[in-house]
Amino acid sequence: MEIKHIQDHLMSVEEGYVRCFLIEGETGALVIDGGVETGLRKFMEKQTSQKLTFLLTHSDPDHTAACGEFEEILLHPAEMARLARKQKIQNRFAAIQEGDLLDFEPYHFEVVLIPGHTPGSIALWEKEKRFLISGDSVTNATTFLFGEGRSLPAYLCSLRKLAAIAGQLNVIYGSHGPVEVPPTRINELxxxxxxxxxxxxxxxxxxxFAGDIQEYRHQGAAIYYPALTQE
Ligand SMILES: [Zn+2]
Known part of the structure; x- marks a missing residue:
């Protein structure tokens, strides 16, 4: 794990091909996602003495390795059943919903529900500071849109929802690929x-991937999706 400064009180924890985030507020700290490595909680406690709040953008396995290290896991209800099947920690789940506000002064996040990549994927919108933490839904990497729980039509609806706020964003921080994603990526996707x-x-x-999964690209946008059947 390697910590990187992004902006004041906002850091990423790089774990190779995936990252987590740490927001160090004045009276508490927010850990976003649980990565692929265990030991994240201890690592975060070395970075900050603030009480940690732990939140998932979604429950894919590359974001959940450290879940068992936290007493409470904030996630959208649509992610809960799947994570509970993999880790017996459902008694620690706490629901976050569309429109919830998370205050970690000087940061204030609004939860934006963006299903598609997974049923309960969320983004965190910092309106005043004009950025979005997008999980896997808007990144510089290739977004997975095949397999159980993923939906291209739902993803498109979520992207259109994000497009409506893209003009109010200076930057998006994604979980894969180079961290800074241009807001124009939303329209490319x-x-x-x-x-x-x-x-x-x-x-x-x-x-x-074995089988018929293909990578589709347009400008800076890329998705993995099954091969389209020929008419
Ligand atoms: Zn991921």
């Missing part, structure tokens, strides 16, 4: 997903 839905774009077989 919309254009990509619309083309995939209409069957207008060809993907390239993704070597990392």
């Amino acid at each position: 919309i254009a990509l997903c619309e083309r995939v839905e209409r069957g207008e774009i060809h993907g390239v077989p993704a070597e990392r």
Whole structure:
């Protein structure tokens, strides 16, 4: 794990291909996601003496390795059943919902529900400081949109919801790839997903997956999605 300064009181914890975030507020600290490595809690406690609040953007396995280290896990209810199947920690779950406000002075986040990548994916919107923490939904990497629980139509709806606030963002911080994502990525992803839905774009077989999963690209946007069947 490697800590990197992003802006005042906001740090990322780099774990190779995935990252977590730490917001050190004046009276408490927020840990966003549990990564692929255990020991995250101890690592965070070395960075800050503030009481830690732990939150998941979603419950994919590359974001949940350290969940068992925290007494309480904030996540959207639509993520709970799946995580409970993998880790017997459901008695620690606490629900976060669309519109919830999380205050970690000087940061104030609003929870934005953005299903698609997973059913209960959320983003954290800092309106005043004009940034969004997007989980896997808007990144510089390739977003997974195949398999159980993922939905391209739901993802498109969520991207359109984010597009409505893109003009109020200076930057997006994603979980994979280089951390700073331009807000224009939202519209690039919309254009990509619309083309995939209409069957207008060809993907390239993704070597990392067996079977028919392809990588579709448009400008800076990329998704993994099943091969489109020929008419
Ligand atoms: Zn991920």
